[in-house]
Amino acid sequence: MTLKLKEQTIGKEKSPYITDVENITFGGKQGVVLAPGGELFCDEINYDVWAGDRLVVSIYFKGRQDIDSICCFWADGGARVQWLLGDVTNGLDADRAPVAVIAPYIKDDPNFHMMRMFTGFDAVQVMASDDIRTVAAFGDSITHMSFYTNALQRRLYDGFFGRVSFINCGIGGNRLVDDATFVPEAGKRLIFFGEAGVKRFERDVFELDEVDTVMVLIGINDIMHPVQLEGKNSSTPAADIIEGYRKIADCAHENGAEVFFGTITPCGNEDYPKAWLPKFEKVRNEVNDWIRKGESIDGFFDFDREVADPAKTGFMQGPCHIGDGLHPNSRGGKKMADCVDIKTVIGS
Numbered sequence: 001m002t003l004k005l006k007e008q009t010i011g012k013e014k015s016p017y018i019t020d021v022e023n024i025t026f027g028g029k030q031g032v033v034l035a036p037g038g039e040l041f042c043d044e045i046n047y048d049v050w051a052g053d054r055l056v057v058s059i060y061f062k063g064r065q066d067i068d069s070i071c072c073f074w075a076d077g078g079a080r081v082q083w084l085l086g087d088v089t090n091g092l093d094a095d096r097a098p099v100a101v102i103a104p105y106i107k108d109d110p111n112f113h114m115m116r117m118f119t120g121f122d123a124v125q126v127m128a129s130d131d132i133r134t135v136a137a138f139g140d141s142i143t144h145m146s147f148y149t150n151a152l153q154r155r156l157y158d159g160f161f162g163r164v165s166f167i168n169c170g171i172g173g174n175r176l177v178d179d180a181t182f183v184p185e186a187g188k189r190l191i192f193f194g195e196a197g198v199k200r201f202e203r204d205v206f207e208l209d210e211v212d213t214v215m216v217l218i219g220i221n222d223i224m225h226p227v228q229l230e231g232k233n234s235s236t237p238a239a240d241i242i243e244g245y246r247k248i249a250d251c252a253h254e255n256g257a258e259v260f261f262g263t264i265t266p267c268g269n270e271d272y273p274k275a276w277l278p279k280f281e282k283v284r285n286e287v288n289d290w291i292r293k294g295e296s297i298d299g300f301f302d303f304d305r306e307v308a309d310p311a312k313t314g315f316m317q318g319p320c321h322i323g324d325g326l327h328p329n330s331r332g333g334k335k336m337a338d339c340v341d342i343k344t345v346i347g348s
Contacts (some may be wrong), residue, residue, distance in 0.1 A: 039122060049126050051162035059121055060087050074322075075146035075330065077154065123208060133346045134165045136205045136257075138197070138248075139217040142265065143170030147333030148303075152215075155342050164346055167211075169204045173225075176218045176244040177236050181225040193221075201248045206255045213345050214252050216245075217262035217303065220326070223283045224267060227276055235279055238286035245287075249296045260345065261297050262336070263288040263304035268315035269325035281314045299344060306335045 025043045026032040034040055049055065073079055135156060137149045146168065153166040173193030175181065180193035194200060197218050205211055222236035222244075245261065252259035264284050268277055291300050307328060309315045316325055320332030328336060 044127075055124060057121060057124065073146055075150045075333065078146050078150040125208060128165075130162070132165050133160070133163060133213070134167065134209050134211045135213045135215065135345060136167045136169050136209070136211045137215045137217070138169045138201065138205055139215075139262075140170060140174040140221050141172035142220070142327060143168060143217055144172045144174075145170075145327060147328050147330050148217075148336040149333075151330075151334045151337035152340055152342075155337055155340070156346070159342050160346060165209075167209060171200075173221060174200075174218065175221045175225060175236075176248075177222050177240050181221070181229050183229050184231060196244075198244045198247050202251050202255065205252075206257075211255070211257050212347065214257050214259045215262065215301075215340075215345070216248065216259060217264070219245075219264050219287055220267055220284070223264070223280050223287075224326075227279060228272075235283045238283045238290075241283070241287050242290045245290070246296050258298040258347065261291045261300045263291050263300065263302050265303050265326075265328065265336075266308050266314050266316045267326045268312065277314045301336075301340050303336045303339065306339050307332045 024030075024045065026040055028043065032040060137143050137152070143149055149166075149168050149170070156164045156166055171194040173181065173190060174197055175193070176197040179196050179199070180189045180191050182189045205214055219241050222241050224235070226232040226235055249259050249261075264287055266284075267280055288304055291297070292302070294300060307316050307320045309317045316328070316332065320328055320335060322329045
């Protein structure tokens, strides 16, 4: 379900929240039936939203729900998500409400305590009267987890307050060339990793917004997952990943957007079998060499150079990842965001 907010032309004193929930309708109706996998826009709401405001969206599931798909934020400084038991719409103290367990396959995750999860809510759209540049970050978990993207968003908003909008189109586990990874041990695809990036790119980036610039960082799961999760002897070939890059770059240009790529960051981990890293590095280096040539794209930012350990080939600097060698933490994310020329990104 998505909300669509419409800004009033001239606002006087605005309410900090919408108290009359009856003014939220769907096609003029207060009640709807949403099919599994379906999406709906609510009707436009006349409500003032100003640059720098924070919006609160509360969803209450009255009946028991089996939740199979969620979105997680790991990084601080962006969206704040609370998952609570009980109806907090009538004044229940949200800070004291008990926290619910989201799904069985999540609660046993060792990183569960680091996640802020939500489900059932997709997007808020605001109609802006000013000329706003929209920047979209497209990628996998490194984009989705928001350590790098939150830091980049802060730089954009501080430098161009009220003139830029930033959206995160990352999906954890997402691959560029192939759909969600098939895991033989589980006997199924991990569908929450999403469709292949080449398939979802146009829909996820351009369907709801007029995007001016796309920041692309994707490909590490094409390199790792075939070997790590599918038991194959080799990664997705570099030529296939590069061809996927060309497709999404062409798609961005066809939609009138500039596209900038980030080089793929290292993934070394001492717990991996020794044969893995040379396979990963061969493909990663070939792909990064192509990105650095700047062919078919409007520019690149060398994230690999910012966080790679110069003393240990294929590894990220120790202080820059969450502990798995793959995912940048707040420090690593800031280093990545700081190397981005934000004036170039917004065309200023």
